[in-house]
Amino acid sequence: MKLIELHILQSFPVSCLNRDDVGAPKTATFGGTTRARISSQCLKRAIRLQAKELCPELYAGERSKLIVVPIAEVTKRYGAPANQALAVSQKFCHGLATFDESAFKQNGIRKVKTLMFLSPSEREEIGRELAAILMESKDAKTMDKRIQSAASKVREAKLKDAADIALFGRMVAADHSLTVEGAAMFSHALSTHRADNDIDFFAAVDDRQQNDPTVKEESRTASAMIGTLEFISAVYYRYVGLNLGLLGDDRHLEALSAKDRRRVVDTFLHAAVLTIPGARKNSMNAHTLPSYVLGLVKDKGQPLQLINAFERPVRSREGLLGASVAALKEHHEQLKKTWGIKPSLEIAIPDKPLDQFCAEILSYV
Numbered sequence: 001m002k003l004i005e006l007h008i009l010q011s012f013p014v015s016c017l018n019r020d021d022v023g024a025p026k027t028a029t030f031g032g033t034t035r036a037r038i039s040s041q042c043l044k045r046a047i048r049l050q051a052k053e054l055c056p057e058l059y060a061g062e063r064s065k066l067i068v069v070p071i072a073e074v075t076k077r078y079g080a081p082a083n084q085a086l087a088v089s090q091k092f093c094h095g096l097a098t099f100d101e102s103a104f105k106q107n108g109i110r111k112v113k114t115l116m117f118l119s120p121s122e123r124e125e126i127g128r129e130l131a132a133i134l135m136e137s138k139d140a141k142t143m144d145k146r147i148q149s150a151a152s153k154v155r156e157a158k159l160k161d162a163a164d165i166a167l168f169g170r171m172v173a174a175d176h177s178l179t180v181e182g183a184a185m186f187s188h189a190l191s192t193h194r195a196d197n198d199i200d201f202f203a204a205v206d207d208r209q210q211n212d213p214t215v216k217e218e219s220r221t222a223s224a225m226i227g228t229l230e231f232i233s234a235v236y237y238r239y240v241g242l243n244l245g246l247l248g249d250d251r252h253l254e255a256l257s258a259k260d261r262r263r264v265v266d267t268f269l270h271a272a273v274l275t276i277p278g279a280r281k282n283s284m285n286a287h288t289l290p291s292y293v294l295g296l297v298k299d300k301g302q303p304l305q306l307i308n309a310f311e312r313p314v315r316s317r318e319g320l321l322g323a324s325v326a327a328l329k330e331h332h333e334q335l336k337k338t339w340g341i342k343p344s345l346e347i348a349i350p351d352k353p354l355d356q357f358c359a360e361i362l363s364y365v
Contacts, residue, residue: 015286036234061162074127119162158255185241191234
C-alpha cells in the first residue's frame with residue numbers, strides 16, 4: 001500500500017487532554033511503566049473537527065442520531081408533502097439505525113438509536129429517492145419495499161463532499177454495504193517516559209461571603225468551595241498514517257479531481273500536525289506545537305509505528321524532549337538498516353517549515 005506516515009513528538013505542560021470516567025488523565029502501561037495516554041478516538045475527533053473548519057466544503061460529513069428531520073427536509077424540497085416526507089423519512093431511518101420511540105414519546109424528538117455518519121450529498125440522494133417513492137408508489141406494500149432499498153442511494157452518492165467519511169470511516173451495523181473503511185490510521189499517543197498523574201488542590205472564593213448571614217462570622221474569610229483535579233505533563237509520541245491507495249478507490253474519493261484530492265490530503269496533514277484535544281483548554285491551556293515531526297512517504301509496505309523507540313522509558317537530566325527526538329531518530333535508522341525500509345520521501349519539521357513539509361509530501365499524492 002502507498003502510505004503517508006507522520007511520527008509526532010510533542011511536549012505538553014500541566015494538562016488533562018483526555019479524561020477517563022472519573023475525570024483523570026488517561027494512562028496506559030507500556031514497557032513495564034505507566035505512561036500518559038491520549039486515546040486515538042480523542043485525537044481523531046479533534047483532527048476531524050479541525051479539518052472541517054479548515055476545508056468545510058470537502059469535509060462536510062456529519063455524525064448524528066438526529067437524521068430524521070434533515071432527510072425529511074430534503075424529501076419535502078423535492079415535492080413531497082411535509083407530513084408524508086416526515087413519515088417516510090422516519091420509516092427509512094428506522095431501517096437504517098432504529099427509530100428511538102422512547103425519545104419521541106417523552107420529548108417529541110425524532111432520532112435514531114445509533115450514530116449515523118452522512119454527507120450532504122448522501123442526504124440529498126436519499127431525500128430525492130424518498131420523494132420519488134411517495135409520488136410513484138401505488139400501494140403501501142410497494143412503498144415499503146422501495147423504502148427498504150432506498151439505502152442503495154447512499155452507496156451511489158460519491159463522497160465528493162465528505163472526505164471526513166473517507167478518511168475516518170463509517171460503520172453501519174444494519175447494512176454493511178454502507179460501511180466505509182477509513183483511509184486514515186491513528187495510534188493512541190503515549191508518553192515517551194514514565195508519567196504519573198498528579199493532583200491539583202483548588203479553592204474558590206465567594207466575593208460577597210462576608211455579607212452572607214448564613215455563614216458563621218469566623219468562616220467568612222474561608223473559601224466557599226474546595227476540590228481536587230488530576231493532571232499530568234508529558235512528552236507524547238503519536239502516529240498518524242494515510243493509505244493513499246484506499247483513499248482513491250471508488251468507495252472513497254475517486255469522484256474528486258486530483259486537485260481536490262490533494263486539498264483533502266493537505267488539510268488532513270495540517271490538522272493532524274496542529275490539532276490538540278480541547279479538554280480544559282481554558283483552565284489549563286496546554287496548547288503547544290509539535291517539536292519534531294517525521295514525515296514519510298512509502299510506495300509499498302505496511303503501516304509501522306516507531307513507538308518501540310520508547311519501550312525503554314526515556315530518562316534525562318536535561319529535559320525529555322531532546323532525548324526523545326534522539327531515541328526516535330536512532331530507532332528509525334536501525335529499522336531502515338535491519339529491515340531494508342526505503343521511504344520514497346523522508347522529511348522532518350523543524351528542518352522544513354510546515355507549509356513546505358506538506359507541499360513536498362503532496363508532490364507524491
